[in-house]
Amino acid sequence: MARTDAIVLGAGIVGVSAALHLAKRGLAVALVDRRAPGEETSYGNAGIIEGNTYFPYPFPRKISALLKIAFKQAPEANYHLFYLPRLAPWLFAYLRHSSGDAMFEFAERMRPLFAASIAEHESLMREANAERYLRTNGWLKIYRTSRAFDAAKPDLDAIAAAGLAFEPLDLGGSLALEPGLSPVFERGIFWPQAASVSNPLAVTRAYAALFKSLGGIVLTGDARSLHRSDGRWRVDTSEGPVDASNAVIALGPWAPEVLDPLDIRLPLEVKRGYHRHFHAEGNKGLNRPVLDAEVGYAVVPMEQGLRLTTGAEFAHRDAPPTPVQFDRLMPQARALFPLGEPIDAEPWMGRRPCFPDSMPVIGRAPGQAGLWLDYGHAHWGLTLGPVSGRLLAEMMTGDVPFTDPAPYRAERFLA
CATH class of the missing domain: 3.50.50.60 (FAD/NAD(P)-binding domain)
Structure with missing residues (x-):
């Protein structure tokens, strides 16, 4: 050679x-x-x-959020119980950071x-x-309650002080950007410095x-x-x-x-994640990625269809897939956007190295x-x-x- x-x-x-x-x-x-x-x-x-990223992905701190994860009711996170002893030192370090x-x-x-x-x-x-694959029209983060939006204010103030642009929106402003969404949320943030x-x-x-x-x-x-x-x-x-x-x-x-x-x-660990593509019902569509902040998933327009991506799953890298987060988030995802039938036979799994x-x-x-x-x-x-x-x-x-x-x-x- x-x-x-x-x-x-x-x-x-x-x-x-x-x-x-x-x-x-x-x-x-x-x-x-x-x-x-x-x-x-x-x-x-x-x-x-x-x-637009400024802070790392946060570790949940509210007792209510931690309990939902512990009892496997949270759409944004899942875990394999037998993997937790190995993962614990990394999780504590992640919490500190x-x-x-x-x-x-x-x-x-x-x-x-x-x-x-x-x-x-x-x-x-x-x-x-x-x-032809690039969209430079930002992305939208929606908050189902004003309370959740208000809780994000300290981080938003720091981000604004750093000079990053974002636009807080009410329901009407959010729907003007994404008219295909249903009015099941109260606030949104448009992030223009994203593609x-x-x-x-x-x-x-x-x-x-x-x-x-x-x-x-x-x-x-x-x-x-x-x-x-x-x-x-x-x-x-x-x-x-x-x-x-x-x-x-x-x-x-x-x-x-x-x-x-x-x-x-x-000290590398893996956050597993899943996606699945769906048809859109009727003539609805999305112009940009939308993140449902409180539920913990994103829906993104892709050439393959509307891609629904989950939050993190903590498990051994090579353990069999357990895409249970879809069961937890699908009712709320369908309430937000008229998702039709799945295109993929099964959810796809990836591994984020962290x-x-x-x-x-x-x-x-x-x-x-x-x-x-x-x-x-x-x-x-x-x-x-x-x-x-x-x-x-x-x-x-x-x-x-x-x-x-x-x-x-x-x-x-x-x-």
Whole structure:
């Protein structure tokens, strides 16, 4: 095989973006995955590019909310009981990082990535001839009660102070944006500094096609075969072994399978999530993603139909699917929007790779020369894939990084 400068392991939106940015800087890159680009978690997300994100996803604090989750009545969360003992240390760490001063630390450290996320996608979409998938009309968050809207005011005040734009709406203003919704809620917030895509899988495939047009190669292989060989990194593929001086781990929830044998053990856990596509009844439709804040799901117009996405499920990554959250949320979802029959035979399940501080790891792997990390993007893999790929490529090629990469170092977990 011809000279290879870098192997990127993982062909989701994060890995494809990293490989593409490296190829744009003149490196010979091999992108390796067991499946075709975009067919795992990158396929099933809500399609939102969240340039407006400021705080991490909160941990429920109200006793009533915690009790609903505990008794498996909450649409926004589910759990497997036997997994909780293993998960407990991570959950407590997540709780610490999603409250108080830690929320503002997250905001300060992550804002450069979120602020650049839409522009990075727009740039790649122009080059990849994929602009037809992009919507730049924001998204709508609805609140069924004014009480819930008022409870969000402290966070909204902080977001406004940071200069992020949003528009509080009454029922009439919300329905003016989305006339297909039913008036079963009281307030809304329109977030204009967000974009969305109508087909996340197609976007990832378009970026992969652009990568190949720049000379990159896409190979089928097992990332777990990564090892040292004569001072270089080697991975086995269907076309034989591939060697390179640099390797990038962009495997999302599967990264520990490669990193643990290399004595790189970082506190990654998985938030599982589900989606299912539905027809719309009559001539109703949606113009943009809509999040039902109190119930904890999103309904998003996609090329495949209206995609209904659930909140988090805490379970072993490879445990059998348990999409019970659909049973809990469907009555309220149908009351909000006239969803028709499901298009998919069964709900689809994905796995969000999450660190307890809700930030990805981007940069050098500790103690392993030539090994780089780009994973753990939590709920924002689609949002941050291109911008984290750019940052990683700048670091790997010696360019001046567009933002300080220090907050994303793996060593923050090893001190």
